[in-house]
Amino acid sequence: MIAIDWGGSSLRAYRLxxxxxxxxxxxxxxxxxxCNGRFGRVLGALIGDWDDxxxxxxxxxxxxxxxxxxxxxxxxxxxxxxxxxxxxLDASRESPALAKRTLWCVPGMxxxxxxxxxxxxxxxxxxxxxxxxxxxxxxxxxxxxxHSKWVQVRDGAIAHLSTxxxxxxxxxxRSHSILGRGMPEGEPAFDTGAFDAGLACSRxxxxxxxxxxxxxxxxLLFGRFQPQALASYxxxxxxxxxxxxxxxxxxxxxxxxxxETLVERYAHALQERGVGVHRHPEELAATGMFRxxxxxxxx
Amino acid sequence: MIAIDWGGSSLRAYRLxxxxxxxxxxxxxxxxxxCNGRFGRVLGALIGDWDDxxxxxxxxxxxxxxxxxxxxxxxxxxxxxxxxxxxxLDASRESPALAKRTLWCVPGMxxxxxxxxxxxxxxxxxxxxxxxxxxxxxxxxxxxxxHSKWVQVRDGAIAHLSTxxxxxxxxxxRSHSILGRGMPEGEPAFDTGAFDAGLACSRxxxxxxxxxxxxxxxxLLFGRFQPQALASYxxxxxxxxxxxxxxxxxxxxxxxxxxETLVERYAHALQERGVGVHRHPEELAATGMFRxxxxxxxx
Numbered sequence: 001m002i003a004i005d006w007g008g009s010s011l012r013a014y015r016l017x018x019x020x021x022x023x024x025x026x027x028x029x030x031x032x033x034x035c036n037g038r039f040g041r042v043l044g045a046l047i048g049d050w051d052d053x054x055x056x057x058x059x060x061x062x063x064x065x066x067x068x069x070x071x072x073x074x075x076x077x078x079x080x081x082x083x084x085x086x087x088x089l090d091a092s093r094e095s096p097a098l099a100k101r102t103l104w105c106v107p108g109m110x111x112x113x114x115x116x117x118x119x120x121x122x123x124x125x126x127x128x129x130x131x132x133x134x135x136x137x138x139x140x141x142x143x144x145x146x147h148s149k150w151v152q153v154r155d156g157a158i159a160h161l162s163t164x165x166x167x168x169x170x171x172x173x174r175s176h177s178i179l180g181r182g183m184p185e186g187e188p189a190f191d192t193g194a195f196d197a198g199l200a201c202s203r204x205x206x207x208x209x210x211x212x213x214x215x216x217x218x219x220l221l222f223g224r225f226q227p228q229a230l231a232s233y234x235x236x237x238x239x240x241x242x243x244x245x246x247x248x249x250x251x252x253x254x255x256x257x258x259x260e261t262l263v264e265r266y267a268h269a270l271q272e273r274g275v276g277v278h279r280h281p282e283e284l285a286a287t288g289m290f291r292x293x294x295x296x297x298x299x
Numbered sequence: 300m301i302a303i304d305w306g307g308s309s310l311r312a313y314r315l316x317x318x319x320x321x322x323x324x325x326x327x328x329x330x331x332x333x334c335n336g337r338f339g340r341v342l343g344a345l346i347g348d349w350d351d352x353x354x355x356x357x358x359x360x361x362x363x364x365x366x367x368x369x370x371x372x373x374x375x376x377x378x379x380x381x382x383x384x385x386x387x388l389d390a391s392r393e394s395p396a397l398a399k400r401t402l403w404c405v406p407g408m409x410x411x412x413x414x415x416x417x418x419x420x421x422x423x424x425x426x427x428x429x430x431x432x433x434x435x436x437x438x439x440x441x442x443x444x445x446h447s448k449w450v451q452v453r454d455g456a457i458a459h460l461s462t463x464x465x466x467x468x469x470x471x472x473r474s475h476s477i478l479g480r481g482m483p484e485g486e487p488a489f490d491t492g493a494f495d496a497g498l499a500c501s502r503x504x505x506x507x508x509x510x511x512x513x514x515x516x517x518x519l520l521f522g523r524f525q526p527q528a529l530a531s532y533x534x535x536x537x538x539x540x541x542x543x544x545x546x547x548x549x550x551x552x553x554x555x556x557x558x559e560t561l562v563e564r565y566a567h568a569l570q571e572r573g574v575g576v577h578r579h580p581e582e583l584a585a586t587g588m589f590r591x592x593x594x595x596x597x598x
Binding site for chain 1: 353374411414415416417418446448461462463464465468469471472473474477500503504505506507508509510512513514516517518520521523537540541543544545547560
């Protein structure tokens with residue numbers, strides 16, 4: 001089968017063997033938010049020369065405004081419940097390269113246990129690739145990113161999820177706030193000392209994030225850090241506040257899933273707090289789609 | 300004398316009588332960040348037909364990158380200490396309308412009692428207009444805005460200050476984040492129910508601001524509020540988190556200084572928490588400049 005991890009700003013294709021092993025991988029240029037409805041043509045061009053008849057997709061491609069809106073499956077849900085929420089779509093008219101193929105899309109997940117509720121789309125598929133490895137019992141997962149997801153897995157089911165807008169706020173504050181004005185253009189080298197100072201700041205009682213953020217401004221005014229260290233200070237402050245809330249009353253360990261850079265940064269922050277860490281690669285999505293296809297009886 | 304309240308994006312002139320009462324008021328169009336160094340010409344054009352020889356200015360006009368950089372005075376400082384930090388500038392060459400006048404600029408204040416430190420510029424002058432009214436003892440002031448200031452006044456001295464980036468974050472999230480995408484253009488009517496739901500959300504233990512913010516997104520996805528109520532929900536969440544941190548272990552009352560709209564919003568949020576409120580008008584800056592001029596022996 002072919003597994004398609006199609007996020008808002010990324011597109012990755014995996015050709016899998018009959019046991020879910022990755023035979024080949026490719027990247028496309030057009031994320032689900034950027035391809036302006038030309039989903040069939042973009043996908044056809046990317047995988048046209050692979051002859052596998054089954055295609056499973058996950059991520060923002062299945063969101064409202066994506067190719068097909070696949071309704072959220074509610075927490076708690078195991079692989080069977082998640083697979084039961086998959087929807088099939090017919091794309092034979094959109095691209096000749098997709099004719100004679102069967103396309104499926106994985107649902108996102110919603111947690112309505114809190115008044116505000118919470119959602120994810122894409123991360124549930126990465127987690128589906130990990131649950132067998134986790135086994136029985138309760139496990140805490142963190143998938144850091146633009147919208148970091150904290151997920152509780154219990155006995156193979158996704159039980160609870162919580163989002164933190166850490167990555168989006170970091171980007172916003174750098175690009176558009178008074179805090180970014182003192183920072184050099186471009187992503188500067190990571191500064192461990194400044195990152196750690198940001199982490200420490202987030203553990204000070206009483207200040208709160210809205211106050212602590214202004215400390216990036218005063219750090220510049222008072223020359224506490226070099227301008228090129230300010231982004232790391234801001235990053236440590238935001239990651240620290242994310243952890244402060246997510247770890248309340250919780251001793252770990254945490255399973256980290258994501259890009260190597262982000263996983264390293266979060267692992268460091270967690271270890272600073274004495275919390276144990278397991279690292280997992282981002283590419284779990286392909287395994288997750290294979291597991292879901294099998295749970296649905298397709299692979 | 301003439302009092303000039305010259306902030307980053309606003310310019311207000313007050314003509315005062317010999318006891319500090321306001322005889323006349325005017326607004327200019329060019330804030331200190333917008334006037335590109337033409338400070339003398341802008342001021343000369345605004346007050347040229349007022350013949351008072353003494354001009355006292357406060358706000359971002361005295362910041363680095365303003366007309367004259369007036370160094371921060373350290374906390375704690377009473378009116379005398381603040382007045383001693385005022386700097387005189389000679390603008391006779393910049394505008395004929397300013398020749399034969401004496402111009403002074405009020406300093407900002409810095410608090411170095413915490414590792415990150417904190418600063419304000421402009422608010423110290425509003426507070427200088429209020430301290431006589433407050434009298435002896437300890438008082439807590441809140442000046443809500445782009446950067447809200449929480450200030451402790453003890454026996455007539457400004458003892459401690461703390462900034463919260465509430466207003467800037469509200470504007471950023473509305474204009475540039477995923478949360479703003481679901482909101483109608485322009486500032487919608489205030490929705491008390493949604494604002495109160497945001498306040499309540501900020502008092503829930505465990506979530507943290509980075510998590511709670513994503514609730515504005517899910518509120519749209521789940522149809523919890525009408526799109527035109529989302530900005531009020533976001534506002535309540537941010538103000539609530541500001542108060543949650545600022546009021547830790549504190550029972551009130553709070554002296555609120557600011558625009559009527561913001562003061563009403565904060566008063567409502569404080570009263571929801573059972574905290575008493577005193578309201579003061581924004582125009583305190585003119586009184587503050589008069590008091591400081593008198594403390595310096597100028598008026």
